Amino acid sequence: MAISRRLFLHRVGAAGGSGAAFAAMRVMGLAGVAAAAAGPALGADAGRGRSVAILGGGIAGLVCAYELERAGFKVTLLEARDRLGGRNWTLRNGSKVEMVGEATQTVAFSEGLYMNAGPARIPSHHDGLLSYCRKLGVPLEVEINSSRSAYLLAEGSGGGKPVQMRQGVNDTRGHISELLAKAIRKGALDEELTAEDREKLLPFLRFYGDLDADMAFKGTERSGLLQVPGAADQFAMPRPPLPLRDLLANPQLPAILFEDNINMQATMFQPVGGMDRVVDGFERAIESPIVRNAEIVQIRARDGGVAVAWKDRASGAKNTLTADYAVITIPLALLAKLDTNFDTPVKRAIAAVPNDYSNKIGFDAPRFWERQQIYGGISFVGGETNLVWYPSNDLGAERGMLLACYGSGPPAEAFARRTLAEQAAIARGVVGRLHPGHEASLEKPVVVNWSKVPFNMGPWPRWPGSRGGQEGHFESPEYMLLNQPHGRVHFAGAHLSQTPGWQEGAIFSAQRAIAALTAQVREHALAAA
Template sequence: MGDWEMGISRRLLLQRIGASGGYGAAYSAMRALGLLGAFAGTAPPALAADAGAGKRVVVLGGGIAGLVSAYELERAGFSVTLLEARERLGGRNWTLRDGSKVEMVGEDTQTVAFSDGLYMNAGPARIPSHHEGLLSYCRKLDVPLEVEINSSRSAYFWAEGAGRLQMRQGVNDTRGYLSELLAKAVSRGALDQDLSVEDKEKLLPFLRQYGDLAPDMSFKGTERSGLAQPPGAADQFARARAPAAFRDLIGHPQIGSTLFEDNINMQATMFQPVGGMDRIVAGFERAIASPLVRGAEVTRIRTQGGRGVQIAYRDRASGAARRVEADYAIITIPLALLARIDNDFDKEVQAAIASVPNDFSNKIGFDAPRFWEKEQIYGGLSFVGGETGLVWYPSNGLHSPRGMLLACYGSGPRAEAFARRPLPEQVAMARHVVGRLHPGHEADLTNPVVVNWSKIPFNLGPWPRWGERGGAQEGHFDSREYRLLNRPHGPAYFAGAHLSQTPGWQEGAVCSAQRTIAALAAQVRDRSLTGG
């Protein structure tokens, strides 16, 4: 049988499958027959300018995934309409400035009262240098970036009852003690089965250098951990501070924070947009010509048996009911909200959407004079554990009179307990921790603003807890539900950071959107195989 005859046979087969089982069955058959290519989520799909000619797409949700979808589809010739329930775009990409309103379910509305020029990134606040997808849009959209100082060795880790320790001392004293222990083990022959004589001859000098050990291979302290006396004029010689006790180091509840910079997503260099994270959103707004409908709360989704989509929404300003019809939909609405919207998805899809619980995350910011800079802290974080998590120092506006100090950033079970507390109590707890880190400066903290993401309308959480559905951690999520929602369902596609391996990062939203756009374009290109 020739290629032409094989093509006709496949076409007839797929037409019959499509006629009896709908597009979903035909789509699965095309995948099984290898007629559709694999979709990558690492770069924008290379789509012809007329790839979507005559096709309409409605994008539900105006976060980063929705904006990437609208931007790319528009450039591929699709007719695009984006619906966003809020009056602002960006989703979790949200920057608070003087006059901003923070509405939370069950709480009084807060009005931000920061000093001129100060801002707080209520959601994402840093971009790793290897998040090339997001950075590529910053370049395309002319969004200026600056370095985000993600770590300062002058900052601290602290815990109630364990005290405060400067990060540089925690890191370098721990390294010194462990180097000494390993050197002793090597010298005593404890590792002779694992190391050759040549290995030992190379390892011991390295350990002496790595841990800054004395000639007898003991750790007696190091200038790397800080100076009791800095070098000065004439005979003012540098003198290292006394080392912390090894027992105190390894017993400190926050000792794990010394590994913070080793996390692949926390390694230098980090970036932030000049003027706030929402400068990225503003870049997309400038670049997208398609309708971006704000205040549009989706109330009903119909996929009409694979014959296109019909979306009903409420205009939140007027209360009027409206409707949009399209050939396809890209749905970026968070799963916890999507589960509440009337839809005609298959029951297994509905169950998958409803099955994933949301996580919790909180931030509290204060307007304050830059007292931390007097302790040589310029950016970076102090780790305090508990319900408030950490204190994050601003990277921008160094040496200016005032800065926005993030006195709480916590996620997970402890954040859930914290969010249940009254807002004044949350503020008091954050203020207390700053006072323990920087004694005497509690009163310098003014104009607090609290963001409990579990209470933010149209989010009700920062990201889903995929780890409870399969996979151990970020980068390794996998479950039947996760895979199901990453597949097209007739003309409906789901996308968003919550359907990526990095749900807490904007890069996840970019990758998910790009993968979805490629899949949708492939469906448009190949649908003729089913007679659709």
């Protein structure tokens, strides 16, 4: 006898628990990759008569509220800040930047300019986020993630002069192609290549590296022009190639492969007007109560539900919320400091995950870079500031927001210890090295040190056994433990995904928690029947 998918999942959940039900949903295409693209397949009455407290109004919390509300749950979302979005934070004229131990900054950008203090781009294969943008009516535009007119700031050799990205890419390719062609011709690769392979590979290397008839690299127009092709007999003249030795001495050379990273490949997108347009879309769509300025002070997990004590940061009033279930999206380093009654292994796992470091610095500036043929993209500079990121929106406008620092990890930790004025001055100086004479035109700096931002105190976690970072392969015991329900408490957030620096990770984690929670509800219902 044929049975429905819902009945099948009921039986799997009853036999093996929520983890087994979730695994079955993955196999059936109801979770995992398919879930990120289309959202979890939940009936409108899946949560009828059940309540859920969602702690934290970042992307994971918003996805949970949006989906669980539509599944019939009574949802209440508590957010400690006076805004939603978590790391999804866009700064505009008049925005306040409050950081622990620092004076409040008031953004004074020109009208229409904005700075995405957190996430600023959406890869085209992040189907979960793109799907919600479509559902929520969030218009998108292309984010120009790479420009061959941007620079590698060559430190050390070459007098510290910037190398245009197109020259770094194509001169390196040319030199390597020449070396490989020489090795093939000398028979150094005869054991690896057949005669037919060699016959096909040499012509490819000539094209790939733009080698001459003798298979030598003597420069290429791909690397840039000393003279552009013009009228009559004005022929194109390529730049002379940089020596391979100088290219290899440039510590920024690996950045020529930046756009080959799976999360950096064209086409990239951004919401029109700022990344927080995604947050606005969720807020418009969610009808359930959203309580801002609700600072969590205590969490008590019980057999029959969860009790959450919170303080209104505006009035100081103390309140308690009880619910049948809870989804906690609070960053782990902050959750570790709260009064909870979680089991000891869970508490230890939470406490074992410190936060990483990341900084951004933006300036209001005339678009001098566009007069240098840079329209969007990134110059890689290394050091404490790491890169200079040019805006993709409003090309040709008079002014733009130039991001003169986006650094993470140990260099960012040291940089954040400097005063805000020092940080801005260093970023300004790096722009001056890239674009001499234009550093004086940078105005109205805004510094964001994520390690000091209240209710985040870091951008993403440093999982035990990892070096931190926005992406990784996380499988520590702590990571695996916190990706499971603990009684009626479920944990979610980008920090519980394999891409903790991306909003897509928050969506994957949220949808996993939703699937586990709804399977748990069915399991409890069957047990009570």
